[in-house]
Amino acid sequence: MAITDPSMASSWSPLGPGQSSQLSFCPSLDAIKLEEARMLLSGMDYSRTTCQDEDGDTILHIYTAKGLRECAFAAAERLRDVGRLDAKEHKGKTALLVAVTANQPEIVQDLLSLGADINACDVKGQTALHLAAHYGFPGVLQAILSRRPVVNLEARNFEGMTPLHCAAISHGVTMKALSTTGLADVNLQTKAAEKLSCVQMLLSEGASLLSQEIKSNKTVLHLAVKEGNIDLVRYLLRIPLPNMKDFVNMKAHGHTALHMAAGLHGNPHQEEILQLLLSRGADPSIRNLENDQPAHLLQSGLQGEQVSCPSVPLVQLLFSSRVTR
Structure with a gap:
């Protein structure tokens, strides 16, 4: 079940009656691991699961950066319940923005399903779309764009650029690197193709x-x-x-x-x-x-x-x- 209304997130559980562990919105979420993660968090000191460290990181930021999906989901539930799902670390990144930069499309989708602010920005004014476009992560970009029309395609970062501008600039940087190293660099070729696909995806969704x-x-x-x-x-x-x-x-x-x-x-x-x-x-x-x-x-x-x-x-x-x- 995909949640399109964030207000439903507080009452929704991925392990509701009759649901299997293979959920339609997040097919690889492991129900057993999720329950274990919930038990792990319940055994921790309450402040550890809800407060921020000296860098502003919550336990959710840390789990997200490490790609620990079930742990991140359980931590997100805890922070959502205390109204801190969009807590920002020292660079202004919410857990959602960390998930984007860590190229974790499943965690991005999970956080959005739980009500994370899709248009939150960091200290540079960069939203999840800006970051996904900049880094050239098609899977993450698709997860964000699936929340249309809530996501703002024309949001401006503090440099005055939209996600489409960021995608174009980033593609240009990779193409320049490719012209320098030669066409034999398969990794750069792949990255250039991914970045171009990000431009295409933004335009297909209505970016101007x-x-x-x-x-x-x-x-x-x-x-x-x-x-x-x-x-x-x-x-x-x-x-x-x-x-x-x-x-x-x-x-x-x-x-x-x-x-x-x-x-x-x-x-x-x-x-x-x-x-x-x-x-x-x-x-x-x-x-x-x-x-x-x-x-x-x-x-x-x-x-x-x-x-x-x-x-x-x-x-x-x-x-x-x-x-x-």
């Missing part, structure tokens, strides 16, 4: 492509283009938006994505990114705050001439709009 960072006004497209993240650029520009042209031409402090692509000097994906943007309606005549069109920002010399090769008509369009100053 048009959301802009508060500090820089960048959208996810700006973020992807600025880092030369060709995989993410390809994915974003394949999304069938009715207002794709408006999306592509959005400005971040005066710069369109096309301006940023023109500034990717030496990046092996510059030409393809320019072509992709132009093919999706990027306007090469738009000027930034310095009155530059994208063509003015292209590298000079041989590299710039190669980018404007006549065999690439879309990039020629970029140059055809350039005015001489």
Whole structure:
């Protein structure tokens, strides 16, 4: 039985009459281990199971960080009953946020079923969604998104970023590391795929492509283009938006994505990114705050001439709009 109303959590028990240990919302919760965990906690000093240590950790934080699921569930029940399920440690993390960073999707789901605050944030303003997106944990992200519409997809951390921005930036970091180490790094390849899936999951659940960072006004497209993240650029520009042209031409402090692509000097994906943007309606005549069109920002010399090769008509369009100053 999945609890969708947190108010039901106080009266719900995973071992109710007629229930098996294989629960629909948490199929691997072991009923015997859970009972043992409850007995263990009942034998402890009351303050130990409900209070916080010098770092602000409760026993729930500790069990969660160690991935001790049944112990965490029993501790969560105890803290829920005294109204301390969302107690925060010294970095502002609730047990739910610790479960996210520890990549424990089952514990995340358990805590949410018991009424943990899904939109609680740490000292950096990061919610469970921000953290799952940043670390690239698809299983955890899915557990959180299953609580829609309670979870706030557009929550901002203290840097002014939504979870989607965090996912895009994190994917870019991994792609850059992959380009440095080479495609032979299977672990990085796997992590890049997981992080891209997090971007996809957020978008499929309704995260806004048009959301802009508060500090820089960048959208996810700006973020992807600025880092030369060709995989993410390809994915974003394949999304069938009715207002794709408006999306592509959005400005971040005066710069369109096309301006940023023109500034990717030496990046092996510059030409393809320019072509992709132009093919999706990027306007090469738009000027930034310095009155530059994208063509003015292209590298000079041989590299710039190669980018404007006549065999690439879309990039020629970029140059055809350039005015001489």
